[in-house]
Amino acid sequence: MKFNFEFNRYSPREEELYGTILTLGNGHIGLRGEIELEPTIYGTTVAGIYDYAPYFYREIVNAPRVIGLQMMFSGEPLNLSTHKLSRYERELNIEEGTLKTWVHMETHKGVKIQYESLRIVHGKRKNLIILKFKFQASKGGLLTLVNPIETDVANPSYRPEIMVKHCSLKELYFDEKSIYAEVRTLDERYNIGIGSSLITEEKVERSVIKSSRGIAEVLSLQVRPNKVYEFVKYVVISSKNDENLKEEVLGELKEAVGLGFGKLYEEHREYWNDIWKKAKIEIEGDDEAEKGLNFSLFHLIQSLPRDSNISLTARGIHGFGYRGHVFWDTEIYALPFFIAVFPEDARRMLMYRYRNLESAKENAKLNGYDGAQFPWESADDGYEATPSLVPLDMAGKEVVRIYTGEEEHHITADIAYTVDLYYKFTRDEEFMSKYGLEIILETARFWASRVELDEKRGYVIRRVIGPDEYHEHVDNSFFTNLMAKHNLLLGVAYFKKALELGGEWMETIKRAGVDEEEVRGWFQVAERIYIPRQVEGVFEEFDGYFELEDYNLDPYGIGEARLPEEIRKRIGKTRLIKQADVIAAQYLLKEQFDLETIKKNFDYYIVRTTHASSLSMPAYSIVASWLDYGDLAYDYFMKCAYIDLKNIYGNTHDGFHLATAGGVWQALFRGFCGIDIKEDMIEISPKLPQKWKSVKLRFFFRGAWIDLVIKNNEIKVKLLNELKSVRVYAFGKEVVLGPGEEVTLEK
Amino acid sequence: MKFNFEFNRYSPREEELYGTILTLGNGHIGLRGEIELEPTIYGTTVAGIYDYAPYFYREIVNAPRVIGLQMMFSGEPLNLSTHKLSRYERELNIEEGTLKTWVHMETHKGVKIQYESLRIVHGKRKNLIILKFKFQASKGGLLTLVNPIETDVANPSYRPEIMVKHCSLKELYFDEKSIYAEVRTLDERYNIGIGSSLITEEKVERSVIKSSRGIAEVLSLQVRPNKVYEFVKYVVISSKNDENLKEEVLGELKEAVGLGFGKLYEEHREYWNDIWKKAKIEIEGDDEAEKGLNFSLFHLIQSLPRDSNISLTARGIHGFGYRGHVFWDTEIYALPFFIAVFPEDARRMLMYRYRNLESAKENAKLNGYDGAQFPWESADDGYEATPSLVPLDMAGKEVVRIYTGEEEHHITADIAYTVDLYYKFTRDEEFMSKYGLEIILETARFWASRVELDEKRGYVIRRVIGPDEYHEHVDNSFFTNLMAKHNLLLGVAYFKKALELGGEWMETIKRAGVDEEEVRGWFQVAERIYIPRQVEGVFEEFDGYFELEDYNLDPYGIGEARLPEEIRKRIGKTRLIKQADVIAAQYLLKEQFDLETIKKNFDYYIVRTTHASSLSMPAYSIVASWLDYGDLAYDYFMKCAYIDLKNIYGNTHDGFHLATAGGVWQALFRGFCGIDIKEDMIEISPKLPQKWKSVKLRFFFRGAWIDLVIKNNEIKVKLLNELKSVRVYAFGKEVVLGPGEEVTLEK
Structure with a gap:
């Protein structure tokens, strides 16, 4: 290619x-x-x-x-x-x-x-x-x-x-x-x-x-x-x-020359x-999509560090954008591809977080919290690397104040989420019992200290920034609160699991100094975490969001340039959002919502999203597929697949948009192919774009390579490795495949 | 050479x-x-x-x-x-x-x-x-x-x-x-x-x-x-x-090639x-001194801008030290050479200050004062260019706070002093009536607003830094108060002169909006400005200086490196001073002190001065000559003449030390040659170093070139131009020279 x-x-x-x-x-x-x-x-x-x-x-x-x-x-x-x-x-x-x-x-x-x-x-x-x-x-x-x-x-x-x-x-x-x-x-x-x-x-x-x-x-x-x-x-x-x-x-040079x-x-x-x-994905019927997708994967693969002293950075090895810092982009957008295709690489990326757990604990302490609080931007040492000020002029007299380092706390829950996702795909007991578990425990502990009790509403989380960075210092971000709850419940679930399994798992529990009483506390907090109100099915992005000035947009547009100057200036005072936020939560925690609710939220937020962040379209593309908004799903997918080839955001010279690259893969995997992992079963409900005849891909699941050829009305599954079996569910049918077996499911 | x-x-x-x-x-x-x-x-x-x-x-x-x-x-x-x-x-x-x-x-x-x-x-x-x-x-x-x-x-x-x-x-x-x-x-x-x-x-x-x-x-x-x-x-x-x-x-290129x-x-x-x-100065009997001196003048001359949108900078065109900013170095150390040898260049340097008088007025207003307050560091636009912070580390987390821009106010009086000096040498009526006068009025006005009335002591000046920058936020700096007083009295004297002369002079008085009542106020302030106490003849550098911890030094040493670490750390809490301060005032305003007082002050401060500033030795050299400390005067002179050739301060790569270069010339002119201008008379009392047989030099005085061959017991003076006459006083004798006349005065 x-x-x-x-x-x-x-x-x-x-x-x-x-x-x-x-x-x-x-x-x-x-x-x-x-x-x-x-x-x-x-x-x-x-x-x-x-x-x-x-x-x-x-x-x-x-x-x-x-x-x-x-x-x-x-x-x-x-x-x-x-x-x-x-x-x-x-x-x-x-x-x-x-x-x-x-x-x-x-x-x-x-x-x-x-x-x-x-x-x-x-x-x-x-x-x-x-x-x-x-x-x-x-x-x-x-x-x-x-x-x-x-x-x-x-x-x-x-x-x-x-x-x-x-x-x-x-x-x-x-x-x-x-x-x-x-x-x-x-x-x-x-x-x-x-x-x-x-x-x-x-x-x-x-x-x-x-x-x-x-x-x-x-x-x-x-x-x-x-x-x-x-x-x-x-x-x-x-x-x-x-x-x-x-x-x-x-x-080494001499050897190479030799x-x-x-x-x-x-x-x-x-x-x-x-x-x-x-890694290669074949899309029959759409060469352009196939090229853009594999091009994205190529750059994603090239950028992944070989050592765990750093993880995948926001703009890769391709430029100085975001200074080579590691964001939530890595776990939420890029890591799922590696989990499914290069699980050893995914493990190393998570090991980077584990290696910096002590820094995250210091960070939490510095901010008055318990447990581990991962920095919004992370460099080689795992301390908070977000600038708090950036000068606008040469002399440094005018500065812009950046609050994400102080307030964008959801990253801590995002990392715990992905640790769990990795384990769901891989069942890597060694990693999970020694390292992943500790991350989940320390992050749950963080959230338990981060919440505040409000007499009326239960546990609230004040003064945060959600994925939508237009709105700073907000209380009860839907995304943040939901992910925090998820993080706490992971803590509870894995603690129980550790008690059952003992051994290395219990060693880690002891090392973290977690006991049943503490975990009971996590459960109570999780149960009572306040989730923002729902009006006509739509979740409020944060407290007071629905009271802001409204403004609607064409969902097919991208960026802020299309906004009138006066709107741009006061964008934080409007209901416009920078990127998928409520929808990002619903895409990550799909199982918690019915499709009707997701649709209501999607319809509401899609016309209020500027997509000024390159992380926005992948999430919307996936959810659009689920909702049968095929054209929009495809439009976003293609824009993401060509984000740098077409310099869509005008800043490709700063580096490759790796979150988007990972997002393109997810839009294919979770969106068009409709693949979901439900415990030990792989569910597939394809929503391929009309002109696509088939998608051919491969992924690794609990020690086995699974080959798929997906059409909208037919799925071929093949299990490559020996000594494994896997359950697959599609078109209302369930099959169990043994080693080397191949099966075709039809609609 | x-x-x-x-x-x-x-x-x-x-x-x-x-x-x-x-x-x-x-x-x-x-x-x-x-x-x-x-x-x-x-x-x-x-x-x-x-x-x-x-x-x-x-x-x-x-x-x-x-x-x-x-x-x-x-x-x-x-x-x-x-x-x-x-x-x-x-x-x-x-x-x-x-x-x-x-x-x-x-x-x-x-x-x-x-x-x-x-x-x-x-x-x-x-x-x-x-x-x-x-x-x-x-x-x-x-x-x-x-x-x-x-x-x-x-x-x-x-x-x-x-x-x-x-x-x-x-x-x-x-x-x-x-x-x-x-x-x-x-x-x-x-x-x-x-x-x-x-x-x-x-x-x-x-x-x-x-x-x-x-x-x-x-x-x-x-x-x-x-x-x-x-x-x-x-x-x-x-x-x-x-x-x-x-x-x-x-x-232009074509023309040159042609x-x-x-x-x-x-x-x-x-x-x-x-x-x-x-400009050339010949020193019979000391080639090394002659070379070093003329080398200094060469670099001084080369560095003087041709246009008045900038003046001579601290480190010249030779490097980036002090960022090409203009300090008091220019007026007090470098300008006297240009006044005496290249008066048109000196005028242009003063025109730089005049061009920035509006900026200086804005600066005064910003700080709550009247009149014109010149910035401690000045660039092309005349606004305060002193950094208030300089980072010590790459990330800018540790910074050093610089107070000179906020507190080193004496520069305003230094500029007025040199405007007057220029007029004394040149009698340039056109400059003085149109521009110089306005500088003197606006700076006098500044000081009248800068002082505070203290019931017991009269007018005090609080929170300044004098030439000795080891001591910040001091009250009643001897140097500052004395120069402020001088500035106010210049305002009074030139106002009177303007009333007498009328014409362009009065236009300027009107433009500045100064009236008799205001000037009467300046006189009252000047009369009552508090001058720090004298103990056994020694003026206290600023309030409380004599209460500080004492520490003595060898006057032949230079810099801070010779101090014990613990002294260096608390240097601002000791009586150590960075450079000539009380002595600098006495060298500038010699006529206000008898030699006995100067000697007491010199003897006291010389053993407490680190000379960490390159501005220190020239002033001390001059005064040492007056006091017949010939060896020390010569030692400082030679160190200054070779300051960059021998990289004495270890920072020659940052640019040439132009204040010192000007100081070397002054050490010769005012120190060894003992030349003083007293109204329209040139007084000469040579103190040449022993091995010097004679000094041959030339300077411009009120429209005439004066050739001098100076020996310790004989002075040859020649007046070169026509249509002028000049009075010369030496060895107790006074002569008047007409155009083209030459006379030899003997001891």
Whole structure:
């Protein structure tokens, strides 16, 4: 599956957009898609490397740029802006995880140059990047190639004109075959060692240059007319905190060079082949939908860190948007895909939360609560990383006050929800008994301390922000209260389960210091948590929401730009909402509502939602499917699947919208395919868009791979693994499949 | 007079230091001395171009780098770090205002390269920079020269790792002979247009490259072994706010190229020759002192802006120290030199204050006072530019609170003092009647509102910081109260003068709305201003100072590093002072004190002064001369004359210490030469250091140039101009000189 882009010129602005779309990554290294031949502010991202930053606590570090390549031909630097370009083309192959580039240009002296490159961020060798390229000129001349490690990189800060250099240079080194640069973050927590070698079979002269900008090796050779010259640039990036970092990096580099491009490319293709065996979704009858969906999955998969010191970030390894922080986006929007398709990855993402449970406990204590309160924005250390102020002007005199870090408490319940979801799919006893259980207990404990008793209404939760961030300092957010209740009841249920199962489960109960009395308290709070009033079936988003000024919108529109200026200014005083909120709760806790209630709420809120958040449409798409609003469900699905390819929110240059990418998968899985897990049974009630003939997908359920081919009137299910059985329910029929069995259910 | 520096390697750290020492400027353009062949963060400064910045209000802009030059030889970029350097030498010629560079290196391929350049920031053509260079190689090969305009520059902010890009790119353009870049400051107030051409008589191939880093022209040519190739790089920088900026810049560039290097160099030498005719000081018997002194004057002269939208800044055009802000340094330390040697320049510096009188009036109003209160730190718009907070850590969580902007009020009196000093030297009626008078009236008015009546002590001034900034929020600073009194009495005296002279003087009185009653009030306040108590002849620096813990120091030491840690921590609670304070007042208002009192105060404070401010030693040197503390006077003088050449304060990379440079001149003029202006008479009582045989200098006094050759027992005075006469008093004798007359006074 290839995504091809042809450009009729080189434009730094367009490069920034395609830089996101053409990003390659392997969970350790993230490499944006800007062309190697021109400068850019974007270096490389290395998963989990953060540093202190003005206003944003800690941010993902723009590490040295390693992909750069400068070419000179007979004394003339080859430049995309001033040379005549007859071809400039890029091609992202998501099946192989490669980026190809073609540049044909004519120099000022009339020499025709052809350049072609293939870029890989290696799947199986997490530290390795390869750039293979070919060069051809219509006349003979002196070709000079500069292969730099550019250490003088910086992160754009609260304004793009303010740059923060997180990497301080520790060492520049070279030997006869390689160059090496080592940097350390300013907080002295992380080292990054980078080695590179530019290899060719041609006879070349080699020299090395060093400066405050980094180190570079320079090859030069006389080329003959029309002969194709081939080169391979190898880069190894390691962030191991090790005294022998340099030796390790140079050793790995040597090994890679020794294996050569062919072998390494083969390994890399195997890697992606294995991934797509699990992840690929085929949509018969709608190539566009299929491409957009798998493109989203590709970027989601690439962005997932290999280590649990960081989880999936809001804008991935694709940019600096939201500073590489982890939000509820990760658990609620992205994680379900990993739970169903890459459960080991999902586990690691949850382990990130577990590793930061102590920080969350400190956070709760700091705010006067018990248990664990997860931060709204989380970086590498799990402390609250939400800025409380962001300057609007250069001098920092005008600032916008951000309350989400102080008030958007639902994230704590969202994490507990997803821990439970993971267990529902996987029955991973080891994770749940040791780690997941503790998260659920500590978060339940948080909510028990977070509520306040109101004589009339029971337990209320005051001063929060729900998913709809237009309304701050609200009391009794429907979403928050419902999720808090769910969290408390999970605490109760898993405590009981632990008592039954004993062993590791009981160890965790003891470690958390939870006893029956405390859990009884949770149950009482849960039972009496106040849920906002319902008027004609519609739940009030928070106390007083129905008293606000009303304003209606076309559900097919997106964003705030379509609003009159005066409405935009006082948006928090209207009933307009930023994104799915009551509906998001109903999509997460579907079993608590009948379809009629969901419909009433959907009909009410859909015309009051601006979708200014990219998290909005996925939730509405799913629920729209359930309600048979097929057109709207499909419209949202397609917008989400093409959110970055079409730069729908205008900020794709800041990174990929990974919550939306995960949301697209959920819109397919839970919406169009209508798949629900009810205890140990898989329920399927398809609502495929009209032009879709079938959807072919695969997911992992309690140790077994389940292959599905879904049509609106027929479902083929196959259980792949041995030693398992599974119950499937569709079209009013229930079947039990044994290992290797296949069954077709018809309407 | 040449300053030669030989290096045995290329070191970015040392470059930063010599970058300041080797700065060239012409009052419009400032160009630091870093070598053109390597990258550096320093671009170019253009006088008066400021922009909003985090914390520092507005700061001087690091404009595009224009001096850069990259060379490649046969495909090998020539690099000072990795190539073998057999010679790396720089030479600053202050008599001609040129910087020469020699680089001899051997490439990896064994080719010996000789490079030699001469750099000029043209004296007579304010927008012009020229770099002439020669290239020679021991073997034949392909030479490529890249002449870039690097627009991707930024200012280091409150931490060097945080960079602020003030220049947004507006246009990159090229034609057959030149390249052009235009940038605009982020606040949209200033445009900078830059054109450049690299010219040679050799046959070369030329191409142009553009990128997000700027634009560059590239010349390449085949060179023969051992032949010397010559090139001239011309650069024109204009900051005119003009629609035709590009046309003007390219026109000026064309004109320069047309005139050629020889003619332009001649003009430039004429320019400096004229300057040195006025400014040069010869010290017979002490070459080292002569060199250091004239070196200081060279940098002072280069730094003075040509336009009155900015004045001389604390660290000149040499760096970003103090963000290009203007302090009291300018009036009290630097201006006396310009008053005596370049009175038209001095006038322009005072016009800067006059232009910002409205801002100073707004500032006073904002703080609840009348009249004009000049800001402690001033940028291009005359508003208070002192940061009130400066972060200590990256995240901005720990900050240091700066009170000088709120409390260091003496600057307002300092400016009035220097306006009067200017008039005393020049009798510039036009300036004084129109502008100077208004400054004096509005500042007197400020002080009348600033004082508070204390029943017992008369008028007190509470909560200030004096020159000694270790002590904040003090009441009745000796320096401040005395200078305030002086300012009020100047108001009274000039008001009377205006009544007598009428005309333009009275227009100004009317414009300021000052009447006799108000002036009577000023007189009453001045008469009753409380001056801190005197104990055994020593004035208390401020109320309560004598009650502080005492600590004594060696007067020959400098800085705080020599203090024990525990003293440093509580320095504000001790009697240690940062710089001359009581003594600074006595040096400025010498006529109010007898020598015996000055001696008592000097003896007391000299052993309690850390000299942590570079403004301290000049004042002490002058007073030490008066008191016949010859060794100490000389020691301070020499330290000040070599303050940056020897990097005495360890922060020369931040810019030149211009207050000290001005102070060195004053230490010579007022200290060693003992020159005082008493109404229309010049009094001279020399105190030359023992090894000095004579001092030869020249200054301008009320329309006449006065040539002096001073020895300790003999003074030769010559009056150069016609139509003037002057009274001179020395060794107990008074003479009157007519035009062209010369007289020798003997002890």
